[in-house]
Amino acid sequence: xxxxxxxxxxxxxxxxxxxxxxxxxxxxxxxxxxxxxxxxxxxxxxxxxxxxxxxxxxxxxxxxxxxxxxxxxxxxxxxxxxxxxxxxxxxxxxxxxxxxxxxxxxxxxxxxxxxxxxxxxxxxxxxxxxxxxxxxxxxxxxxxxxxxxxxxxxxxxxxxxxxxxxxxxxxxxxxxxxxxxxxxxxxxxxxxxxxxxxxxxxxxxxxxxxxxxxxxxxxxxxxxxxxxxxxxxxxxxxxxxxxxxxxxxxxxxxxxxxxxxxxxxxxxxxxxxxxxxxxxxxxxxxxxxxxxxxxxxxxxxxxxxxxxxxxxxxxxxxxxxxxxxxxxxxxxxxxxxxxxxxxxxxxxxxxxxxxxxxxxxxxxxxxxxxxxxxxxxxxxxxxxxxxxxxxxxxxxxxxxxxxxx
Amino acid sequence: xxxxxxxxxxxxxxxxxxxxxxxxxxxxxxxxxxxxxxxxxxxxxxxxxxxxxxxxxxxxxxxxxxxxxxxxxxxxxxxxxxxxxxxxxxxxxxxxxxxxxxxxxxxxxxxxxxxxxxxxxxxxxxxxxxxxxxxxxxxxxxxxxxxxxxxxxxxxxxxxxxxxxxxxxxxxxxxxxxxxxxxxxxxxxxxxxxxxxxxxxxxxxxxxxxxxxxxxxxxxxxxxxxxxxxxxxxxxxxxxxxxxxxxxxxxxxxxxxxxxxxxxxxxxxxxxxxxxxxxxxxxxxxxxxxxxxxxxxxxxxxxxxxxxxxxxxxxxxxxxxxxxxxxxxxxxxxxxxxxxxxxxxxxxxxxxxxxxxxxxxxxxxxxxxxxxxxxxxxxxxxxxxxxxxxxxxxxxxxxxxxxxx
Numbered sequence: 001x002x003x004x005x006x007x008x009x010x011x012x013x014x015x016x017x018x019x020x021x022x023x024x025x026x027x028x029x030x031x032x033x034x035x036x037x038x039x040x041x042x043x044x045x046x047x048x049x050x051x052x053x054x055x056x057x058x059x060x061x062x063x064x065x066x067x068x069x070x071x072x073x074x075x076x077x078x079x080x081x082x083x084x085x086x087x088x089x090x091x092x093x094x095x096x097x098x099x100x101x102x103x104x105x106x107x108x109x110x111x112x113x114x115x116x117x118x119x120x121x122x123x124x125x126x127x128x129x130x131x132x133x134x135x136x137x138x139x140x141x142x143x144x145x146x147x148x149x150x151x152x153x154x155x156x157x158x159x160x161x162x163x164x165x166x167x168x169x170x171x172x173x174x175x176x177x178x179x180x181x182x183x184x185x186x187x188x189x190x191x192x193x194x195x196x197x198x199x200x201x202x203x204x205x206x207x208x209x210x211x212x213x214x215x216x217x218x219x220x221x222x223x224x225x226x227x228x229x230x231x232x233x234x235x236x237x238x239x240x241x242x243x244x245x246x247x248x249x250x251x252x253x254x255x256x257x258x259x260x261x262x263x264x265x266x267x268x269x270x271x272x273x274x275x276x277x278x279x280x281x282x283x284x285x286x287x288x289x290x291x292x293x294x295x296x297x298x299x300x301x302x303x304x305x306x307x308x309x310x311x312x313x314x315x316x317x318x319x320x321x322x323x324x325x326x327x328x329x330x331x332x333x334x335x336x337x338x339x340x341x342x343x344x345x346x347x348x349x350x351x352x353x354x355x356x357x358x359x360x361x362x363x364x365x366x367x368x369x370x371x372x373x374x375x376x377x378x379x380x381x382x383x384x385x386x387x388x389x390x391x392x393x394x395x396x397x398x399x400x401x402x403x404x405x
Numbered sequence: 406x407x408x409x410x411x412x413x414x415x416x417x418x419x420x421x422x423x424x425x426x427x428x429x430x431x432x433x434x435x436x437x438x439x440x441x442x443x444x445x446x447x448x449x450x451x452x453x454x455x456x457x458x459x460x461x462x463x464x465x466x467x468x469x470x471x472x473x474x475x476x477x478x479x480x481x482x483x484x485x486x487x488x489x490x491x492x493x494x495x496x497x498x499x500x501x502x503x504x505x506x507x508x509x510x511x512x513x514x515x516x517x518x519x520x521x522x523x524x525x526x527x528x529x530x531x532x533x534x535x536x537x538x539x540x541x542x543x544x545x546x547x548x549x550x551x552x553x554x555x556x557x558x559x560x561x562x563x564x565x566x567x568x569x570x571x572x573x574x575x576x577x578x579x580x581x582x583x584x585x586x587x588x589x590x591x592x593x594x595x596x597x598x599x600x601x602x603x604x605x606x607x608x609x610x611x612x613x614x615x616x617x618x619x620x621x622x623x624x625x626x627x628x629x630x631x632x633x634x635x636x637x638x639x640x641x642x643x644x645x646x647x648x649x650x651x652x653x654x655x656x657x658x659x660x661x662x663x664x665x666x667x668x669x670x671x672x673x674x675x676x677x678x679x680x681x682x683x684x685x686x687x688x689x690x691x692x693x694x695x696x697x698x699x700x701x702x703x704x705x706x707x708x709x710x711x712x713x714x715x716x717x718x719x720x721x722x723x724x725x726x727x728x729x730x731x732x733x734x735x736x737x738x739x740x741x742x743x744x745x746x747x748x749x750x751x752x753x754x755x756x757x758x759x760x761x762x763x764x765x766x767x768x769x770x771x772x773x774x775x776x777x778x779x780x781x782x783x784x785x786x787x788x789x790x791x792x793x794x795x796x797x798x799x800x801x802x803x804x805x806x807x808x809x810x
Binding site: 016017046217235238240241242245246248252264331367368373 | 428449576658743
C-alpha cells in the first residue's frame with residue numbers, strides 16, 4: 001500500500017478499498033496507457049477488485065478507456081488513461097491587501113488566477129467571508145461554463161486553522177474562533193463539493209511540493225510572508241499538521257527581546273521583524289502618513305526601487321530582516337532538516353536583498369554541519385497558497401475518494 | 406507502519422509484495438485469530454496472494470496456525486495468530502556515563518535491560534564501539550541461549566545520525582564523522598542481522614509511541630535529557646527524520662545570549678542550560694572538585710535529595726532550568742503541535758521541580774491558545790532510547806520484510 005501525499009495513510013482495514021482505489025489511480029498516472037490486467041499484475045490486487053475499481057473511476061470520468069489495445073497473445077486488452085479534465089478545484093487565499101482565487105484541473109493546469117483588492121484586517125470576518133463567497137461564485141461560474149465540475153474548494157487563512165476548517169486565532173486579521181469553512185459553505189448555499197480551510201503556509205507548502213521549483217521534494221518548508229509569517233512543512237512527503245492541525249506557528253518566535261511590539265502582544269516576534277507591514281513601516285516611515293495602509297503592493301515596489309538604487313537605509317534594513325529570516329530558517333533546518341526552505345510572498349520579492357544575510361546566518365546558526373544540507377531560496381510560485389488550496393481540494397480524489405456527483 | 410532510518414517506506418509498486426505482507430501481518434495482529442479467507446475478504450488481496458504471503462510468514466515463524474477452526478458452513482478454515490516469540494531485537498544507547506542494552510521479543514516484551522558504566526565522552530569513538538560490541542555480544546549470547554533469533558540491532562547516539570547510521574557530529578561525545586553502525590557491524594564480525602543507528606531522541610520517541618504512557622499517539626515529541634538535549638518527533642504517526650535524517654536538533658537553540666558557553670562553541674544553548682552536565686555543574690559547583698565527572702547518577706541523586714529538602718539554591722536553579730525547558734517546548738508546540746511533549750532521562754528525574762515552571766512558560770510563550778492542546782509530562786520509560794532501538798530493529802519485520810534466516 002502506497003503512502004499518498006497529503007492524505008494520512010490508511011490506518012485500518014476498512015479504508016482498504018479507498019486505498020486500493022488510490023493505488024489504481026496512481027498506477028494509471030505513472031504507467032498509462034495500461035490495461036486492467038497490468039494493474040492487477042503489478043499491484044497484487046485481484047482482477048475482480050481492479051475491474052470494479054476501474055469501473056467506478058470510468059463512471060466518474062476520472063479514467064477513460066482509449067481506443068488502443070495491447071499487442072499480446074489472447075484477447076486484446078483495452079488500455080486506460082487518466083481523464084480528469086472534466087474536473088476542477090478552487091483555492092482561495094486571504095492576504096494583507098487582497099483575496100486570491102485560483103482554479104486548476106485534475107491534471108494541475110491553472111484555469112484561472114484572480115486577485116481582488118481587499119483589506120481583510122480592516123473589516124469583520126463576516127465581511128471577508130461574504131467577499132470570499134462572491135469571488136468563489138464568480139470563479140465557479142467561469143469554471144462550470146467551461147463544462148467542468150468543481151470538486152472542492154479550500155481557503156487559505158494567515159493564522160491557525162483546525163481540521164474542521166475553523167480559525168481559533170488569526171491575530172493578523174483580528175480573527176478569533178471564526179468557522180471560516182462552515183461560514184463560506186453556508187454563504188455558498190449548498191455547494192455540491194467540500195469546502196475546507198487550512199493555513200496559507202500549509203497550502204503554499206503543498207503547492208511547492210506539487211508545482212514549485214522543488215516539486216517532488218519529500219522534505220521542504222515554505223515560509224510565508226505577507227501579513228503574517230508562518231511555516232508550512234512537508235515532512236516525509238506529507239503535510240505536517242500536528243495533533244490538532246495547528247502546526248506551523250513560527251511567526252511569533254521571539255528573536256529580539258528588545259524588538260518592536262507585535263500585534264500578538266509580544267516583542268521582537270519574527271512577524272514583527274520581517275512581516276510585510278513591519279518591513280513597510282520600518283523602511284518607509286512615511287508610508288502610513290495618509291492613514292492605515294490598505295494596499296501594500298505600491299509600498300513594496302517603492303522598497304524594491306530604493307534597494308535597486310542602493311539606498312543605504314533600505315539596504316541595511318533588508319540585511320537586518322535577512323538575518324532575522326536566517327535565524328528562523330536555522331531553527332527550521334536544525335529541527336526539521338528540510339532539503340529546502342522557500343521564502344514566499346514579499347520575502348520572495350525582496351529575496352535578492354534578504355538572501356545573502358539570511359544564508360550567512362543560516363550557516364552560522366545551524367548546529368548541523370553545512371546546515372544539514374538545507375538550501376534557502378525564494379519561491380518561484382505566485383499566489384502559492386491559493387494554488388495549494390486548489391491542489392488540496394483535489395487530494396481527496398488522488399487519495400481514492402470518489403467525487404460526489 | 407513505522408518508517409525507520411534503515412527502512413524507507415515503499416514508494417513504488419515493485420515494493421507491493423512487501424507492503425502487502427505488512428498489511429497481512431497487521432491484520433493478523435489486530436484481528437487474530439483469523440483465517441486466510443478473512444484476510445483476503447478484508448484486505449482486497451486475492452486468496453492466492455494471501456496464501457502465499459501467509460505461507461512465508463509461517464515458514465519464518467512470524468505467524469502460526471492454531472488448532473482452532475472457524476465455525477461456519479463449508480470446509481473448516483485454519484485460524485492464524487502471530488508468533489514472534491522466536492525472535493528478538495537489541496537496542497543500545499550511548500549516554501553520558503553508561504551504555505545500555507535492551508532486548509525485546511517481537512511482541513514487545515523486554516527480555517533484558519543491562520546498563521554498564523562507561524564515560525563515552527572521555528574515550529575515543531573506537532573504544533566506545535568496542536565496548537558497544539562487547540555488550541552486544543553478551544546480550545546476543547543471552548538471547549540466543551533462550552532459543553531466540555536476533556533480528557536486528559539499533560544503537561542510539563546523542564548527536565546527529567544520518568540514514569546510513571553514520572554520525573557526522575556528536576559534540577557531546579566529541580565525535581565527528583564516525584560510521585558507528587558500520588564500525589559496530591564490523592566489530593560484531595558478520596552478524597546475521599541488520600545493524601543500524603539513530604539518534605537517542607528519535608529512538609526514545611519511537612519507544613514512547615509503542616510502549617510509553619502515551620502509546621498510540623500520532624503526534625508526540627520526546628525531549629531527551631542526559632548529555633545532550635534533542636527532540637525526537639513522531640508526526641502523523643511516523644518518525645520525522647528530515648531530508649538527510651538529521652532532524653531533531655534543538656539542543657543548540659540559543660535561549661540566552663548571555664548564558665553559559667556550550668561545548669558546541671555557542672552561548673546559552675538549551676543543552677548548556679539544561680543538559681545533565683550543565684545542571685550538575687550549576688547546582689553542585691563542587692561536583693568536579695576531584696576531576697571530571699564520569700558518573701552522573703550520584704550527583705543527580707544529590708540534587709534530588711537537596712530539592713526534597715527544599716534547598717533554596719537548588720529549587721531556584723531547577724525553576725530556571727524549567728523555564729528554559731518551557732521555552733523550548735513552546736517552540737516545539739507552536740511549530741509541530743504535538744499532543745504531548747515528554748521529558749526523558751534526568752529531565753524526567755527532576756520533573757517534579759522542573760514541570761511547574763516549564764508548564765507555566767509553555768502556556769505563556771505559545772502563540773496558539775492553550776498551547777495548541779500540547780501537554781507537557783515526564784516520560785515513564787526507563788532506558789527509552791535502547792528500548793526504541795530494539796523496537797526500530799523490529800520495524801523492518803512489521804513493514805513486511807522477512808527475517809534473513
